Amino acid sequence: MTRLTTKLMIAAAALVAAGAASAQTMKADIPFAFRAGGKVMAAGTYQVDFLRVGEAVAIRSRHNGAVVAMPITHKDGVESTPKLVLACGRGTCSLSQIWHGSGTGLVFSTPKSDPREQASLAVIPLRPAAAE
Numbered sequence: 001m002t003r004l005t006t007k008l009m010i011a012a013a014a015l016v017a018a019g020a021a022s023a024q025t026m027k028a029d030i031p032f033a034f035r036a037g038g039k040v041m042a043a044g045t046y047q048v049d050f051l052r053v054g055e056a057v058a059i060r061s062r063h064n065g066a067v068v069a070m071p072i073t074h075k076d077g078v079e080s081t082p083k084l085v086l087a088c089g090r091g092t093c094s095l096s097q098i099w100h101g102s103g104t105g106l107v108f109s110t111p112k113s114d115p116r117e118q119a120s121l122a123v124i125p126l127r128p129a130a131a132e
Contacts, residue, residue: 025049026082026100026126034086036095036108037069047129048084050100057098057106069095071106078103082126089119096121 026048033042042064049058051068060066075097082101086093087110094110113119 037067075105
């Protein structure tokens with residue numbers, strides 16, 4: 001093989017390895033109904049897959065269906081704990097942010113809240129999903 005071919009194969013292998021690492025599957029136990037990607041999801045255990053980090057997140061459950069949520073932007077920070085952040089108000093919670101533990105977070109569009117109501121944030125920890 002030529003040097004160029006060898007270098008290209010090494011670069012391709014590195015990209016595949018990086019893609020596999022970024023496609024890590026996490027799990028979350030969400031004890032209440034929530035809205036993500038324009039869809040209302042029931043309480044339950046969800047699998048969270050990062051699709052091409054920063055581009056989309058698949059949230060799915062065996063019993064409650066699935067949705068793909070598209071972030072509106074990302075945040076860089078020092079957050080090292082994988083978690084979902086849901087903005088809650090008026091009886092409903094909406095996916096607001098996902099932090100996947102590498103210091104990068106994804107921000108999602110949420111409905112505007114009424115300034116007269118009390119809003120809160122719910123933080124749901126993410127944990128690595130065991131291979132099934």
